[in-house]
Amino acid sequence: MGAGLLVDMERIDKNPGSGRNAVEVRGLVKHYGETKALDGVDLDVREGTVLGVLGPNGAGKTTLVRCLSTLITPDAGHAVVAGYDVVKQPRQLRRTIGLTGQYASVDEKLSGWENLYMIGRLLDLPRKQARARADELLERFSLTEAARRACMEYSGGMRRRLDLAASMIGNPSVLYLDEPTTGLDPRTRNEVWDEVQRMVAEGATVLLTTQYMEEAEQLAKELTVIDRGKIIARGGVDELKAKVGGxxxxxxxxxxxxxxxxxxxxxxxxxxxxxxxxxxxxxxxxxxxxxxxxxxxxxxxxxxxxxxxxxxxxxxLPSLDEVFLAITGDKASPLSDPAPQEVAA
Missing domain, CATH: 3.30.70.100 (Alpha-Beta Plaits)
Known part of the structure; x- marks a missing residue:
């Protein structure tokens, strides 16, 4: 990584920004045995924006999401999400967040409607409200016709849409999307992107982990690159391209x-x-x-x-894939084509 990126990291860490942050993380550390999965992670996500977290396999992306969603406890550091401390106030925090992981987490034996209704009840929604919310989200994610079918009959794209709908049952103010379009065909991936953009337009804050460069460019206003548990670069897409240079x-x-x-x-x-x-x-x-x-x-x-x-x-300009390679030394998943500028031949 070039010295210029290191200098900018020092500047950004000291001045995280003037906007109100929905997520604030300082010095987060997580060990698995002798492996340090997170090594002093600092990051901010402003309210109503999407932060893309990029990194190769094993970089610490999923561990970060699991810490911020209270699924595991960090060994050191401090994190506040939607005003709640992730370690000291986990119960309150869980009511304000949603999580969609790399794999659909719905119960295959239940119908789509039953899955959403069950989650609503687990979130203490009254029966009438849980039923209405399930109906609303099934319609929103184009699953109404399949609402009463067992999820084992759903395609991969349908399951992923249902998983995203499930994460929205409680109207979360902060949504974690951990590589949400892994394994999806291009059409379904675009449908998921449309829904994410719609959620952000309605005021949600999103932390997105991905290895798809096109996905990062499509959805995220700001990007953070993590490698071996450390944040090694951050900035807008064009800003990171300019830092790599050439x-x-x-x-x-x-x-x-x-x-x-x-x-x-x-x-x-x-x-x-x-x-x-x-x-x-x-x-x-x-x-x-x-x-x-x-x-x-x-x-x-x-x-x-x-x-x-x-x-x-x-x-x-360098594609985001080339930027990723220059910063981490690792090739990312499918390239996004840079927009060429014609010159005289």
Whole structure:
């Protein structure tokens, strides 16, 4: 991780922001034996916003959610959610939060309606209110037609929607979504995203953990990157991209068969500041990381001198996936395509 990111982390930790926070975490630590799953985590989530928590497998994302939802007790540190201390006031806190995990947690033998009604009663809703709330959420999540069917007959997407509906029974002010779209098809994933955005528009605060870069960009205003139990970077999507720096030159040759030769020519030329080039035959593109317009000109000039014909050239900021890789050294789940900016070929 670059020194610039470390400097900004020091600044942000000391000045968490002027907005009112729904979640405040300071110095949170959790051990599993000799493994430190959380190592002094600090973070804030402002009311009515989505904070995306990114990290590779085993980074500590789920442990963080479990601590903040009172499922496990942290070994050290302090956390306040919706005004309640997660250690000292767990009973009060549980009435203000909702949790959707990586796997549907509904009872498969019960119907969708029975699951929601049961949760409402467990939250001490009167029978009439629990019935009305179950009906309301089934309609909202497009599950009314399947309301009386056993959940074992539901598709994976239907179960996930029901799980999200279940987390909303008590009208939580803070919602934890722990990799909520893992394993879902693109259509169902978009439906879940729409519901999350709707909840936030209605005033909910969301802490989202994910490995999907597109999901993070779609939903989260602010991002936090966690690795080996530590927060190693935070900021908006564009802010993190700017911190990593540079652009990527996208070159499409007239003849895709020339891609390997083009990449080799750039690597062997030793252009100042140009680290290398990656040919991706399946996409018909050559990717070249650059830091300046001078390097762009040098690369295009070299290819012209070597006799390569170019069909299209564009540049883009690093994708969020590339930012994740630069910060953690770990490749994240499916890429989100950066928006290219055309330049003269």
């Amino acid at each position: 652009r990527t030159l996208h070159i499409r040759p007239s003849d895709p068969a020339e891609l390997p030769a083009m990449a080799q020519a750039i690597r062997e030329a030793g252009l100042d500041g140009v680290a290398g080039a990656q040919a991706v035959p399946d996409e018909g593109l050559l990717y070249v990381p650059i830091l300046s317009d001078e390097q762009l000109t040098a690369v295009i000039g070299l290819l012209g001198v070597r006799g390569f014909s170019l069909a299209h050239v564009s540049t883009a």
